[in-house]
Amino acid sequence: VTLADGVTVWPGAVLRGDYGTISVGEKTNIQDGTVVHCTVIDATIIGARCTVGHNAHIEGATIGDEVLIASGSIVLNGSSIGDGAIVGAGAVVPFNFVVPPRRMALGIPAKIREGYEVPQGHIDLNTTMYFENGKYYRENLRRLD
Structure with a gap:
């Protein structure tokens, strides 16, 4: 498991690189309750400045930069999520599915929302907020025992 500079992993999240x-x-x-796993065949690669929402599950997938994987969604093996894309809350991205850059995938199984292009910079505020909160908590939280 390799984390680049400024990554925040929130309580209850699991990044399990055993395979x-x-x-x-x-x-x-990587927000609370998320599970990130991989397989012997498929590594899990998550790009820069992404938001992985609460209780998401990513396994053996490739996620581009500035992607939102919304809360409760599942992204399965061999899938590829393009730069700037969104996987909607609760969506299930099936095996080997491709979400093109700046597109939105919704539903079970996930389908591309036709005619919609995700605006450039759609998650900038969220990414900045979580980065700043991570810095604040590292510097200011203390044990209460």
């Missing part, structure tokens, strides 16, 4: 490689790019946030 292969997990790589997370700079300033990405």
Whole structure:
């Protein structure tokens, strides 16, 4: 498991690289309860400045830069999520599915929302907020025992 500079991993999240490689790019946030796993065949690669929402599950997939994987979604083996894309809350991205850059995948199984292009910089505020919160908590939290 390799974490680039500025990555935040929130309480209850698990990054389990027992079968292969997990790589997370700079300033990405992995929120509470998320599971990131890999397989012998498929590494899990998460790009820079991504938001992986609460209780998401990513396994053996490749996630581009500045992607939102919304809360409760599942991204399965061999899938590829393009730069700037969104996987909607609760969506299930099936095996070997491709979400093109700046597109949105919704539903079970996930389908591309036709006619919609994700605006450039759609998660900038969220990424910055989680990065700043991570810095604040590292510097200011203290044990209460």
